[in-house]
Amino acid sequence: MxxxxxxxxxxxxxxxxxxxxxxxxxxxxxxxxxxxxxxxxxxxxxxxxxxxxxxxxxxxxxxxxxxxxxxxxxxxxxxxxxxxxxxxxxxxxxxxxxxxxxxxxxxxxxxxxxxxxxxxxxxxxxxxxxxxxxxxxxxxxxxxxxxxxxxxxxxxxxxxxxxxxxxxxxxxxxxAGLEIPTTPSNGVVWKLPADLGRRYAAVSGDHNPIHLYPVTAKALGFPRQIAHGMWSLARCVAALENRLPEAVTVDVAFKKPILLPGKVAFGSERYDDGYLFSLTDPRSSAPHLVGRAAAH
The missing domain is CATH 3.10.129.10 (Hotdog Thioesterase)
Structure with missing residues (x-):
């Protein structure tokens, strides 16, 4: 590079x-x-x-x-x-x-x-x-x-x-970029509220209009507001963090926007010295995010 x-x-x-x-x-x-x-x-x-x-x-x-x-x-x-x-x-x-x-x-x-x-x-x-x-x-x-x-x-x-x-x-x-397999859901489904993007924006400072309201998201080509990618990464890490070592690397690829309000299915599994994880659509199993975490 x-x-x-x-x-x-x-x-x-x-x-x-x-x-x-x-x-x-x-x-x-x-x-x-x-x-x-x-x-x-x-x-x-x-x-x-x-x-x-x-x-x-x-x-x-x-x-x-x-x-x-x-x-x-x-x-x-x-x-x-x-x-x-x-x-x-x-x-x-x-x-x-x-x-x-x-x-x-x-x-x-x-x-x-x-x-x-x-x-x-x-x-x-x-x-x-x-x-x-x-x-x-x-x-x-x-x-x-x-x-x-x-x-x-x-x-x-x-x-x-x-x-x-x-x-x-x-x-x-x-x-092609990161190639991480999709982990099947463990049966855990998170229900995400319509105001999630606004709540995360208030903390992060990321007020991109695609995350805030249906009208602002539609103006930029989305059917309604979508979750921040860094929120979805953080939420997955929160589900795993107590199992991760102090020195750790987490890699994720963002696949499909998460529409708000909506539901996502979380999945994780052991892989070598770490974990694979994903967020998928509970109905179609299409991935929103795929990731892996391993000791650094």
């Missing part, structure tokens, strides 16, 4: 409604072609890097996240929680005029998370995020966003790679 640009921009880490507006503007006809809004060409894009000032893990925010994602309340943070500390940096990168793809309409394909050690409430962390030049995919181009989190001594404690597809001219010879 090509390394992202060495220049790093500092950002406060916020991801409010202003960021959402900046994300939407490049997708609006006429407005998207204006100076300062128009996206740069993908040709010659060398990557972007952002970081934020040191951040102390806030217990109230951790507990609010745990509540909406199904984790128990602990003095340590859920495995997927550190993504909350980096999401504002991801949005800053996507809304940077140098980033060649609009944020709205970019599809979350895959995610890989590695925890090196537990992170405690009250820990002070360094958070950075970067994106490399795109790579080919059968349906367009993929941008890999890498997040690195270290402690005060600079020791890595958590990292992730979030892969996003921008649809376009594809390459039939491109790698």
């Amino acid at each position: 090509t390394t992202a640009s060495s220049a790093t921009t500092s950002h406060d880490g916020s991801a409010g409604l202003g960021a959402l507006l900046r994300a939407a503007l490049p997708s609006i006809p006429v407005v998207g072609s204006l100076p300062g809004v128009r996206k740069a060409s993908a040709d010659g894009f060398g990557g972007l890097s952002y970081d934020r000032p040191p951040v102390t893990v806030d217990g109230e925010h951790v507990h609010a996240y745990a509540e909406v994602c199904g984790f128990p309340h602990k003095d340590t943070v859920p495995l997927t929680y550190p993504h909350m500390l980096a999401f504002g940096l991801h949005m800053a990168i996507m809304t940077d005029p140098a980033f060649p793809a609009p944020a709205i309409g970019t599809v979350h394909l895959e995610n890989s998370v590695t925890r090196y050690r537990q992170i405690s409430i009250g820990d002070t962390l360094q958070v950075s995020a970067s994106v490399s030049p795109s790579r080919p995919h059968a349906k367009g181009r993929v941008f890999d966003f890498t997040t690195a989190i270290t402690d005060g001594d600079g020791t890595p404690v958590w990292e992730s790679t979030s892969s996003y597809l921008r649809r376009g001219t594809g390459d039939s010879d491109a790698p």
